Amino acid sequence: MAQVRNKQVLLKNYVTGFPKESDMEIVEGSITLKVPEGSSDVVLLKNLYLSCDPYMRILMYKDTPLSLGFQYSPGSPLTAFGVSKVVESGDPKYKKDDLVWGVTKWEEYSLVPSAKILFKIDHTDVPLSYYTGILGMPGMTAYGGFFELGCPKKGEKVFVSAASGAVGQLVGQFAKLTGCYVVGSAGSQEKNKLGFDEAFNYKEESNLDAALKRYFPEGIDIYFENVGGKTLDAVLLNMRSHGRIPVCGMISQYNLSQPEGVTNLANLIYKEIKMQGFIVSQFYPLYPKFLEFILPHIREGKIAYVEDIVEGLEGGPAALVSLFSGQNLGKKIVAIAPE
Amino acid sequence: MAQVRNKQVLLKNYVTGFPKESDMEIVEGSITLKVPEGSSDVVLLKNLYLSCDPYMRILMYKDTPLSLGFQYSPGSPLTAFGVSKVVESGDPKYKKDDLVWGVTKWEEYSLVPSAKILFKIDHTDVPLSYYTGILGMPGMTAYGGFFELGCPKKGEKVFVSAASGAVGQLVGQFAKLTGCYVVGSAGSQEKNKLGFDEAFNYKEESNLDAALKRYFPEGIDIYFENVGGKTLDAVLLNMRSHGRIPVCGMISQYNLSQPEGVTNLANLIYKEIKMQGFIVSQFYPLYPKFLEFILPHIREGKIAYVEDIVEGLEGGPAALVSLFSGQNLGKKIVAIAPE
Incomplete structure (x- = not known):
């Protein structure tokens, strides 16, 4: 079965003090582009945009005080919000080429439990990267x-x-x-x-x-x-x-x-x-109401959203670290694949 | 017109650090037991019980950050919660011998705006001192x-x-x-x-x-x-x-x-x-509901209330200061006149 390259950003060690790029490392693994036989609750995603958010620093603590349903551990790719395209789905709720946003991993392809996908993306007349920001977790926040x-x-x-x-x-x-x-x-x-x-x-x-x-x-x-x-x-x-x-x-x-x-x-x-x-x-149940509120404002240009997009997974560690410099301007995103 | 003695506890100076008895002084003034002619919104009170409460320390700061509708100033008697008997009322809502609780002053008799009286006391089968505590401001708190x-x-x-x-x-x-x-x-x-x-x-x-x-x-x-x-x-x-x-x-x-x-x-x-x-x-509107809840519990002995009653206005400063010793046990009250 065909394997493809799967570049990943791994946590190298738990972090004390300010995070450094060297707390993470880029590795080149491989992945079989296939949902394992009989897995009805997993989805294979091609990640398009990964979101850099401040809470990720808290998960870099050895004993993180934050319970989000996922944790970081050295040697594993960072888990984070992202926009992805479905490659194959074991869960009938999703099908090939669906665009989704939710909790994915810092790598090119991710096999994730379908429950980690938060929402299917229905509106694509706005930038897809917005689903890591104004139309995603930070927007709901x-x-x-x-x-x-x-x-x-x-x-x-x-x-x-x-x-x-x-x-x-x-x-x-x-x-x-x-x-x-x-x-x-x-x-x-x-x-x-x-x-x-x-x-x-x-x-x-x-x-x-x-x-x-x-x-x-x-x-x-x-x-x-x-x-x-x-x-x-x-x-x-x-x-x-x-x-x-x-x-x-x-x-x-x-x-x-x-x-x-x-x-x-x-x-x-x-x-x-x-x-x-x-x-x-706690606010995710309000997402449909939120979209009704915000999409017209975006389309009419009444709300602006500043993004700071870094190209390529290799730039991820630096992008994440820069959040804590106090120089950050706009939503920091890592674009890792063309839409 | 007959004047009577009116012992008072005055604030002597604004306080820094832990309050001391010497930050207050007892003086013997006098008062005419008469509501001034034509004053329809003042009441003359004979104070029975005065309440010692921690917030009083905050009012002893020169620029207190607490806005309660009254302030302390050197040379004036402390303002505080108490149980009082109406001597004479300019306000038709109150009449002679009514028992009331509300904001009064640390002195034997006080002429106060009737708006400072919070509630008339209707239930006297329980200790009157309770209206400085379990049935008063701390109870509502x-x-x-x-x-x-x-x-x-x-x-x-x-x-x-x-x-x-x-x-x-x-x-x-x-x-x-x-x-x-x-x-x-x-x-x-x-x-x-x-x-x-x-x-x-x-x-x-x-x-x-x-x-x-x-x-x-x-x-x-x-x-x-x-x-x-x-x-x-x-x-x-x-x-x-x-x-x-x-x-x-x-x-x-x-x-x-x-x-x-x-x-x-x-x-x-x-x-x-x-x-x-x-x-x-903000909770005073709930007072009738509170009484309905708590009076039966008191009468049936299902709620206990420990009081620490000091006799005489002269003991007031020491009683107030003792709140901050970390030795306090029970509601601290100064009884200044027989019921």
Whole structure:
């Protein structure tokens, strides 16, 4: 039976501190392009786009605190979100050439349990890469976190950290669509505001509390939390009464052996703040509703989405590592096969 | 017009660090026992019981972060919850000899806006002092925080800090009534478990994380937060998926010029935890429902309430200061006049 090359990105060792390209390695394996006889619940995928996301760093810990239904182990390819084409399916729900997005692996071809496929892709008039971002996991993250947990009201003041990232750039635009005032912070010099009211580079602010008081003289109603640490501490001093903090991520803390201490939590009491951590999967049942909301906005050009696409699996490790440099701009994607 | 003596406890200066008795002073003023002519919205109260509560420390800061509709200023009597008897009322809603609870002052007689009275006391077959505790603000705090924000389900695992305090002792009993497993921590050697399943003295535990793992091998569903700091940090490591943390207080932090840093907040994400700060006033509309729930339990002896009553206004400063010693056992009350 015909075997083909299957390049893979393996985790080389569990990571401490900032991840390095050398924590991963590219190997050339091979795969038989055939679903094993009698396997009714596996699908053979050709991976087209792989998604680089901050949570992947947490899975690189030896004893990861994150339970997503998959783990990393040295010598195995990274597991992550991606857009794939079905080569062959043992599961009658899928057929050859179906386009899907879900949890796949960092390799050219993957044999995965069909349950790991999250959604079949029905709309292809938009870029296919969008299903790793605005139309995929990060899109649902921004949508569920902002609307379901943030409960925004017109006129409210919204602050988003990691505002140029895959999720942050959408939260800001959702806030504008809702009639909120929105300010984003990011670590890059780029002044692309993505339609936000204001944006600032946190690296240029020696006093985050003062910066927030400048942008939010009346305080913050919703803080969409992507970074944690010092930023969260400064935000807590500037929240308004009955504020909401959907906690999506804390990217500034993932690489620290000792996370920064947050000292201003008593403000949760003084301001009666709701701070709620979440994992995107709880919102997947809303996906059809989400598509109805967002596809027209994309088609009419009312929502922009910045992507940063790297070509070739070989570039994967560097792309993933770059997420943590604070220079990231846009959704980081590895394109590994032509559509 | 007849004047009578009116002993008062004044704030002497704004407080930094742990409060001391000498931050307050007892003075003997006088008051005319008459509502001023034409005042239709003030009430003259004879104060019977004054309540010592941890939030009072926060109001002793020069720029208090807490907005409760009243503030402390040097030279003025402390404002606090209490049980009082109406001497004369300008407001037709109240009449002479009515018993009431609400916001009054640390003095023998107080002329207060009638809006500061929260509730008229209709049930006097239970101790009147209970209206500073189980039937007053702390009772509503425990009830609203635990049931409305904690959303307990039978069989869930509940941890309560400051478990021997005015609020904590009730939360534990509410948890038992709900069919939960409940463990409390406190700083005293007393092993009065108040019906909790287990209780421990946090001062005897060199490793809080290990202590929690011992009492909660399967993790914590609800943490009723009264103390903050190191305890919260250890709890975050031991929460279960979809846990809830009603944040009632952070008494361990109120006297620190630099609060302890909480480092494990990323667990909010990993475990999808909801952490919600609150001020009791949002629950006052539930007071009639609360009385219906709790009065039968008190009358049938199914809920116990430990009080620590100090006699005489002169003992007030010491009583208030003692809340922060970590030795507190039971609801601290100052009885200043015979019923």
